[in-house]
Amino acid sequence: MRYDIVIVGAGIAGASLAAEVAPHASVLLLEAEEAPGYHATGRSAAFWSETYGGASIQPLTTASGPALREGGFLDPLGALAVGRAEDAAAIDAFLAEFEGTGIVIERRDPHEVVPGLRPGWDLGVYEPNCTYIDVAGLHAAFLATARRHGAVLATQAALESAAHDGHWRIETRGGRYEADILVDAAGAWADDVAIRAGVAPIGFHPYRRTMLQIATDPAPPPALPHIWGIDGSFYFKPEAGGRLWLSPHDEIESDPCDAQPEELDVAIAIDRFEHVVDWRVNTLERKWAGLRTFAPDRRPVYGFAPQQPAFFWCAGQGGFGIQTAPAAARLAGALLLGRVPDVPGVDPGLYAPGRFVASLR
Secondary structure, eight states: OEEEEEEEOOSHHHHHHHHHHTTTSOEEEEOSSSSTTTTTGGGOOOEEOTTTTOTTTHHHHHHHHHHHHHTTOEEEOOEEEEEOGGGHHHHHHHHHHTTTSOOOOEEOOGGGTSTTBOTTOOEEEEETTOEEEOHHHHHHHHHHHHHHTTOEEEOSOOEEEEEESSSEEEEETTEEEEEEEEEEOOGGGHHHHHHHTTOOOOOOEEEEEEEEEEEEESOOOTTOOEEEETTSSOEEEEEGGGEEEEEOOOOEEOOSSOOOOOHHHHHHHHHHHHTTBOOEEEEEEEEEEEEEEEOTTSOOEEEEETTEEEEEEEEOOBTOTTTTHHHHHHHHHHHHTTOOOOOTTOOGGGGOGGGGHHHHO
């Protein structure tokens, strides 16, 4: 069972890359779980924002917009960053960071947007083009495209080892495979997969983030946008049925695992929320956590490993893998197939693994 390309991980990174390259090569997707998308992909906060992740992520997000809109995966939402007097410098820096990018962001009185906003939260910046994103639909569409072009998905097939002797010999819990190229799209397990393949790890760090679904009194207004603190201490957004999704915007370093929410982080999220608005939390309906995995410089990594040219990195998407998936797959797919990437506004060198060469020696 030999393939041109074996991709480890069938979350959004692996699925989108498989959809991109399957028309041109034989592809096997290896998924450790019973179904793809169980970890970070299935736990996404499900919004698309060109400013989310900062200036190094924005080109991939912006370049992904047309495909996401044309595919029907985006719905209007809007986003409002709020701050207090002591956050004025952060507001100014945020506006300056995206000046000249063409992204529409503007100062706004947050009290005009958020009824019940507590006194002191007087600074606001509005991003009208922020949207909901249909994560499940997008992930399923990538998988369907990959299958339509002949890609094979193997579940419960965690990689145990991989050895290269002219081609890859791969041992998994689900069977043995061979490949010309091994792609590491394993999310929080990216470094572990590299080590099992005899490739130096980059130093990816998974961080736990907590999410809650709550019902409030009063219920949020129908036109409420995504609300986030410019100080990075919270965000919340409306969901179907008058509910809110709420996060304390936490980043708790973690080992790769099936992340679960901690009670302390749940309490912190609710406490921060109630210090922003005078709405009462009636019910905590659901809570979950996911891992966001970053390279040391917090930029994704796309490209062949300098020390092993048959090993390809597609990892470190942080919390931005969904919103950047179409453009990131185009970039990574071109590199993987030996073509010159042509993604408008995106510099491939910004995400190349060669930037870590010194640390890998």
